[in-house]
Amino acid sequence: MNFSKIEQTPDNPDDLPPARRRRAQRLLAPLDTDERADFIANVAHRASPSFDFYLLSLVSGAILTVGLYLGSPAVLVLGAALAPLMAPVISIALGTVVGSGQLFLRSLAGLIIGCGLAFLAGWLGGGFLYQGDEAILTQAVIHAQVSWLNFLVLAISAVLTTAAIVHAENDRNRLVLAFPSVALAYELYLPLVTAGFGLGDRIPHLWPDGLVVFALHLSWSILLGAITLAIMGFRPLTLFGYTLGGAVALIGVILALGLSSVSAVVGARLGLPTPTPTLTPTLTLTPTLTSTPIPPTATLTPTLTLTMTPTPTPTLTPTPTPILAIVRADLPEGVRFRAEPGGETIGFLANGTLLILLDETVEIDGTAWEKVQTLDGEEGWIVQALVLQVTATPLATP
Incomplete structure (x- = not known):
C-alpha cells in the first residue's frame, strides 16, 4: 500500500524549495490556505512592536523636543530619522484587514505605549526647557496645524511603508523600510511631541x-495601510474578519471625516481666539479753559470819561502727549x-495692538521689560523687543 507523502511548509520562506519560493514571490499573497496563514504570520511578526520600538520612541521624542x-x-528631521520603524501602525492595519482581533489589540497597545513615551518626552521638555519666549514657538505652531x-507626505509614506514591510524578507529589503x-x-x-510640549508649559491651544x-x-x-494590504491580496481568513475589518474601517473613516470637518482645525485656528479688528483712536489735544476774574464796573463821574478795559483771552494748556507703541509679533x-x-x-496681546508706554523699564536676566497700559486702562509688563514705538500726530484744533 502506498501512502501519500505529507508536505510540510517551512516557517521561514527562505527555506522553501526554489520553485515554491519563485511562485510565492510572483504572487501578492500565497493562494494556498496554509501558505497564506504562514505568510500572514511572518508579516505580522515583522510588524510587531519590540523593545527597540519603545526605546527609540523615547529617544526620538527627546530630540524632537530639543x-x-x-x-x-x-534637528526635527534628525529626531524623525532616529525614530523607530512605524511597523505597529502597519500591524494594526494588517489586523484590521485579516480580521485578527488579537493582532489588532496587541499592536494598538504597543503603539499607545510608544506614543506615550514620545508624548512624555515632549511634556518634560516643555516644562523644563521653555522659559516664556514666544519667538521659539514658531516650529511648534506650524506642526500643530493641518496641512495638505x-x-x-503621510499618504505616500504610509503606502510605501506597508508595501516594504510585506516584501522585507531579507536584510537588503529591510533597508528600504527606513526611507x-x-x-x-x-x-x-x-x-x-508638539502637543506634549504645549501641555508641559501650559501653553493654551497648542496641545489640543x-x-x-x-x-x-x-x-x-x-486606513491607507489597510487599503494597500487589501490591494496586495490580503483577505480575512474567517467570516468574523470581514466584520471586524469593516467596523474598524468605518470607525476610522468617520473619525477622520469628523476631525477634518472642523473648520477651526483646517484653518489652523482650533482653540485660538477669533481675531477682532482693533480701533486705533486719533490723538487730539483738549484745551483747558482758565477762568478770568470780571473787573468791577466803572463808575461815571461828570469829569471822567469811560475807558474800555481789555479782557485777556483764554489760555489753552495742552496735556502731555502720551508715548504710543504697537505690538510687533508674528505669533498667532x-x-x-x-x-x-x-x-x-x-493675558495675550495680538499683533498690532496699540499700547501706551509708561516710561518704566526693568531688565531681568538680560531681558528688558517695558511697562505699558492698554487702551482699556489695564497696566502690565511686556518684553521690550516685542513693542515698536510710534509717533502720534495730533490733529489741529481750531
Whole structure:
C-alpha cells in the first residue's frame, strides 16, 4: 500500500524549495490556505512592536523636543530619522484587514505605549526647557496645524511603508523600510511631541491642536495601510474578519471625516481666539479753559470819561502727549501680558495692538521689560523687543 507523502511548509520562506519560493514571490499573497496563514504570520511578526520600538520612541521624542525648543528644522528631521520603524501602525492595519482581533489589540497597545513615551518626552521638555519666549514657538505652531502638503507626505509614506514591510524578507529589503518610515514617523511623532510640549508649559491651544493633528494622521495612515494590504491580496481568513475589518474601517473613516470637518482645525485656528479688528483712536489735544476774574464796573463821574478795559483771552494748556507703541509679533497667539516682569501671565496681546508706554523699564536676566497700559486702562509688563514705538500726530484744533 502506498501512502501519500505529507508536505510540510517551512516557517521561514527562505527555506522553501526554489520553485515554491519563485511562485510565492510572483504572487501578492500565497493562494494556498496554509501558505497564506504562514505568510500572514511572518508579516505580522515583522510588524510587531519590540523593545527597540519603545526605546527609540523615547529617544526620538527627546530630540524632537530639543528641535522644537531651538526652532531648528534640521534637528526635527534628525529626531524623525532616529525614530523607530512605524511597523505597529502597519500591524494594526494588517489586523484590521485579516480580521485578527488579537493582532489588532496587541499592536494598538504597543503603539499607545510608544506614543506615550514620545508624548512624555515632549511634556518634560516643555516644562523644563521653555522659559516664556514666544519667538521659539514658531516650529511648534506650524506642526500643530493641518496641512495638505503634510497629508500628501503621510499618504505616500504610509503606502510605501506597508508595501516594504510585506516584501522585507531579507536584510537588503529591510533597508528600504527606513526611507518611507522616517517620513511616516515625522508626520506622526512631531505633532504628538508638539502637543506634549504645549501641555508641559501650559501653553493654551497648542496641545489640543497637536493631539487632533496626530489623531487625524494616525487614522488616515491606518486606513491607507489597510487599503494597500487589501490591494496586495490580503483577505480575512474567517467570516468574523470581514466584520471586524469593516467596523474598524468605518470607525476610522468617520473619525477622520469628523476631525477634518472642523473648520477651526483646517484653518489652523482650533482653540485660538477669533481675531477682532482693533480701533486705533486719533490723538487730539483738549484745551483747558482758565477762568478770568470780571473787573468791577466803572463808575461815571461828570469829569471822567469811560475807558474800555481789555479782557485777556483764554489760555489753552495742552496735556502731555502720551508715548504710543504697537505690538510687533508674528505669533498667532500674540505676546504675553504679565502682571510683573517675568511674572504671571494675565493675558495675550495680538499683533498690532496699540499700547501706551509708561516710561518704566526693568531688565531681568538680560531681558528688558517695558511697562505699558492698554487702551482699556489695564497696566502690565511686556518684553521690550516685542513693542515698536510710534509717533502720534495730533490733529489741529481750531
